[in-house]
Amino acid sequence: MCAKAAKTAISPRRDEDYPEWYQQVVKAADLAENSPVRGCMVIKPWGYSLWENIQRDLDAMFKATGHVNAYFPLFIPKSFIEKEAEHVDGFAKECAVVTHSRLAADENGKLVPAGELEEPLIVRPTSETIIGATYAKWVQSYRDLPILVNQWANVVRWEMRTRLFLRTAEFLWQEGHTVHATAEEAEEETRKMLDVYADFAENYMAMPVIRGHKTASERFPGAVDTLCIEAMMQDRKALQAGTSHFLGQNFAKSCNIQFQNEAGQLQHAWTTSWGVSTRLIGGMIMTHADDDGMVVPPRLAPQHVVILPIYRDPAQRGEVLAYCEALKKDILAQRYDGRPILVSVDDRDLRGGEKTWGWIKKGIPLRVEVGARDIAEGKVFVGRRDTGEKAAFPRDEFVATLPQKLQEIQDNLLARAKKFRADNMREINTKDEFYEFFTPKNKNKPEVHGGFALCHWNGSAEVEAQIKADLNVTIRCVPLDDTEFPPEPGICPFSGEPSPRRVVFAKSY
């Protein structure tokens, strides 16, 4: 009994084997599974509705900042990718290439590719080049600017090593691509969208992030500047959760996006691109899930409340179900975050414990158990996923306070994640301390260790490379937020040279 009570729904626990725990959560929460296609996942309904909610809210934020949606081709002619030198270098190694247009039966009746294309097509790994080629036609005059377009799409990057949600060969994302008349305006756009991402991560996903610049070595291929949001996962590694790139005139030049300014001079435009992907779901899992499975933040929850009817026999069943349906109706009339609260009655023919644990593993914010006893007392028995609290409430009070309760859960998740990050982020001033911080005690089976190290850095790529080679630790970003990370100069502990400000070092996904 005691042994059973102490058992967690997910095995192994986070502290035992974090990567395996992650996979077990994805499976137990019914979020996604591997497909017959190498490196490509099937996103299951519960996981996909998380993505739908991410889309819904982000899309509204894009629209609110003046953007519109469009759609560009899945295929990019090889010659387009070749136009921007750094861009090719960055993506060539992971391109899926279409070379034929049909299948034909050979002498053995096997289907073989036939109809070789004159020019191979690349399945988009990102769309700067194809969209740039289109923008070149759209832009003639300064009056055509800015162009503020986003697309929701899938992209393919043939990665060697894949992990569900975090890195898959095909993934879903959005990519914003904008064109501006001036560098200042494009830079402002880059920053604005980064702030949208940070806002979304913190206030919708309840995942605190650090905004910052990438160093030159971590920059997007072809970008002048890459801004990012970095989040800390529960194994204390960093997850790059979103990026916003200032592309300067690089792509405008390679794609020939030119316009005449007010003075009649022909100029290259300034472009940006920015994106987040289904990786965000992986971030949510690794930020909030625990040893009993997923924990979904209420603002993005596919469903907020499940009602679990408890009864012994058919006679009770009718009474209890009727009560549950009435309760459901009252809950549906309540609103949270501007929308009706999502609730269902789970009347599947399963054992009570199984059903309950199934919902716990999926991470639904609130479970409501309703049995004959509760009905007699006018109460409901409520289980809260984030804290594990279980308590009985008068039925009507429960219904009336639901919106507050959901917001409380949302706030608690963010507060908890912020505390975790604060507990595992620290300033480090010596090389020895730095190396100790990032070296596991047990080499054979490394324990969860390290975190975010705020450390001075002289700006040299050599120092960066050495640390990466020694510890597999990289500069996640040079923070942008001067309030949270004041730009105080100091000495780089690796080179002894001056440093303008501390940067964030961590191991990363």
Next chain:
RNA sequence: CGGGGCGUAGCGCAGUCUGGCUAGCGCGCUUCGUUCGGGACGAAGAGGUCGGAGGUUCGAAUCCUCUCGCCCCGACCA
């Protein structure tokens, strides 16, 4: 792509080194009965070309060759 681990029922595994009855176990599934407020118990069932293709052998899950896939670590990346 380099190093390591692994593919046997829906899931988790044993059996493989040392070839040999009809390929096993746990969970899950089906039916019946007893149960039922946090992962029930009993009984009876269903379910496998042992990842795939070749080869060796009287005989292959087991040995050999090739291949496909998954996981972990590394390099690369959202």
